[in-house]
Amino acid sequence: MIDPKLLRADLPNIAERLKLKHYDLxxxxxxxxxxxxxxxxxxxxxxxxxxxxxxxxxxxxxxxxxxxxxxxxxxxxxxxxxxxxxxxxxxxxxxxxxxxxxxxxGIPNLPHASVPAGNDESDNIEIRQWGSPLELSFGAKDHVDLGAKLNGLDFDTASKITGSRFSYMRGGLASLQRALTQFMLNTHIQDHGYEEVYVPYIVNRDSLFGTGQLPKFEEDLFKLEDERGFYLIPTAEVPVTNIYRNEIVDNLPIKFVAHTPCFRSEAGSYGRDTRGLIRQHQFEKVEMVQFVHPNDSWDVLEELVGHAEAILQKLKLPYRTVALCGGDLGFSAAKTYDIEVWLPSQKKYREISSCSNFTDFQARRMKARFRNGQGKPEFLHTLNGSGLAVGRTLLAVMENYQQEDGSIEIPNVLQPLMNGATHIRV
RNA sequence: GGUGGGAUGGCAGAGCGGUUGAAUGCACCAGUCUUGAAAACUGGCAUAGGUUAAUAGCCUAUCUAGGGUUCGAAUCCCUAUCCCACCGCCA
Missing domain, CATH: 1.10.287.40 (Serine-tRNA synthetase, tRNA binding domain)
Incomplete structure (x- = not known):
């Protein structure tokens, strides 16, 4: 929520800034x-x-x-x-x-001064690239074909069990996904100073309101048939950020990392990315969440992006980082960087992480505060970032590490977590 | 699923229809005393909203949350949530 006092004091200026997000106040x-x-x-x-x-x-x-x-x-x-x-x-x-x-x-968060103008993802600004897009001497297969050949990824069985946009994995690929999760968690805990948390995968309406998914974006969520008004989490951001709803915390910053499944109804995305693991109703994600002093949040955003990028670098996956333009920015975010990984089958960079500073927007909705120098409660700032989307990382590894015979080389850093295996073979 | 007991300020804990935003203790802050500290003493110490130039005054709300009874509710009634105990069931 925007500070109502700010709104009263500076209405025309705020309305002007919100236009960047295509919101007409x-x-x-x-x-x-x-x-x-x-x-x-x-x-x-x-x-x-x-x-x-x-x-x-x-x-x-x-x-x-x-x-x-x-x-x-x-x-x-x-x-x-x-x-x-x-x-x-x-x-x-x-x-x-x-x-x-x-x-x-219903008013979205104010975009930061550095957010570029624009309508959609085509107007996002590339900040940097890392690694060079993979060139293969043989024809690159996509992860669906690779997975089928390995007998490790099967969408037909998943749709029999449930329906479309679900996946079924077995053997090496299922283990590889688990190894990726473990690798990400370990890196964030050991190298980046996060504390691991375990949280509920079902949340109430208040939590979803706190982070900004409700009341406006209900159609993106899976709602339980339950009079208590429970929903499956669309991201760990919701339960983790709400840890401090209605709390006054005293030691900032607080850095949490959590691995959870995420559930999204993907309403309104019919026909988009229907093939493969890109857009699923259920997927795994490792999420970083930080609660910080208002003076620090912009520095922390840069740091957070770095933490997500570090995973891709250790996995040697080529990527680029973009700053989202105003029109592509989410409701609660003041600024967002997306990290996009190179997919040789699509010859495109595709989103694998999203890191945002929410300033005090979520904190005000949640009443999450800290005591400032005068001992007075003040809204803190929240940030979060995927570190990373595990399913998409799995497919990126499959495609970028594919061999001509259809086997997948296992990235060095994951081999210890795969009992020393070097390849996933047919 | 059933039965019973709880939820009061940062914490502990009184109050159980009428100057109670709330006794008392602890913690915390300031002062006196002291070379300094401790102790003792004195004073202060909630949050949110409104009004305002004001982080001055004043007003309103808040004793888990939401309803209700009453001229008046922390106190009585209803509902929800959470906690605790016991029974049943269960990974």
């Missing part, structure tokens, strides 16, 4: 609502005060009336009148406040 509507709110609130609080002070004096008034032998009823009626007046004013205020809250909750 109706300034007049907001101003009108806020003016209404102000009038209503002053009135409601004044009536409340009158009601309170009358109720407080009631004890004495009753004693006095009784001493004089007077009827107490008129005193009570006066109280009732005050109650009714203040209730009416409260109801009006609540109505205006709800309208404002709905408007406020």
């Amino acid at each position: 109706d300034c007049n509507h907001f101003s009108m609502l806020d003016a209404q709110r102000k009038d209503q609130q002053i009135e409601a609080e004044a009536l409340q005060q009158e009601r309170n002070s009358y109720a407080k004096s009631m004890g004495k008034l009753i004693a006095q009336a009784k001493a004089n032998g007077d009827d107490i009823e008129p005193l009570k009626q006066r109280g009732e009148q005050l109650k009714n007046d203040s209730s009416t004013a409260d109801a009006k205020l609540a109505e205006v406040q709800t309208a404002i809250d709905e408007l406020l909750q």
Whole structure:
């Protein structure tokens, strides 16, 4: 959520900045609502005060009336009148406040000054490249063909078990995915200073609101048939970031890493990436989440991207890093870097990680705070990044390490985690 | 799934319809004393929102959350959540 005070103080400027994200803020509507709110609130609080002070004096008034032998009823009626007046004013205020809250909750985070303008991913700016795109002397197969030949990746069986956009792996490929997960976790824990956490894979509405998936993006989620309003997590970001919802923490930064499955309904992506592992309803991801002091979040974002890139470098997978343009930026993010890995079969870079600074946007929704120098609670900043999407990393390894005979060489750093095996063979 | 007991400020813990935003203790901050520290003493010490130039005053809300009863609720009623105990079931 954007700071409502900021919005009041600097409305035209904020509206201008939000245009970069293609969000059209109706300034007049907001101003009108806020003016209404102000009038209503002053009135409601004044009536409340009158009601309170009358109720407080009631004890004495009753004693006095009784001493004089007077009827107490008129005193009570006066109280009732005050109650009714203040209730009416409260109801009006609540109505205006709800309208404002709905408007406020629908406003995306402000993009950072460095975010480039643009409409979609084609306008993203390449920041750097690492490694050179793989050139094969033989025709590059894609991971689906490679996996089928290895008898290790089977989408037909998965669709029998469940449906489309699920996968079934066996043997070396299943182990390789597990080795990748383990490798990523170990690297982040040992080299990058993260603490591993284990979290629920089912979350409630409050958590999804906190990180910004709700109320606007419900169609992307799998909702459970359960009156408690539970959802499968679309990313570990949700449970991990919400660890500090409604908390005041005292030691920043806090760096967590978690491995979880992720569940996405992929509504609205019919026909996109239907082949293979790229876009699945269920996939594994290692996620880094940081809670930091507001002064540090921009430096930490650069560091976080570096942590994700380190995995690709150790795996010797060529990639490039891009800064998302305003139109491609997510709802809650102030700035996002995507890391895209080279896929020889597609001769394209494809997203494998997304690292974002959410500034205080999630923290305000979650009421996640720390004590500043004066000991006052202040909203902290949250960041997260995939480190990495495991399924996509698996397919990138398969394609970039494929041999002419269809076997897959196992990257050096993974071999110890694969019982020393060097190849996955037919 | 069943039964019973809980949830109060940073922590512990009173209060159980009427000047209670909330006793007391601990912790914390400032001061007095001291060469310094400790002890003792004095004072301070919640959060959010509004109003405001103001992190000054003033107002409102908040005793897990949401409803209700009442002129008045931390206190009474209902619901939810979580915790604890026991029974049943279970990886």
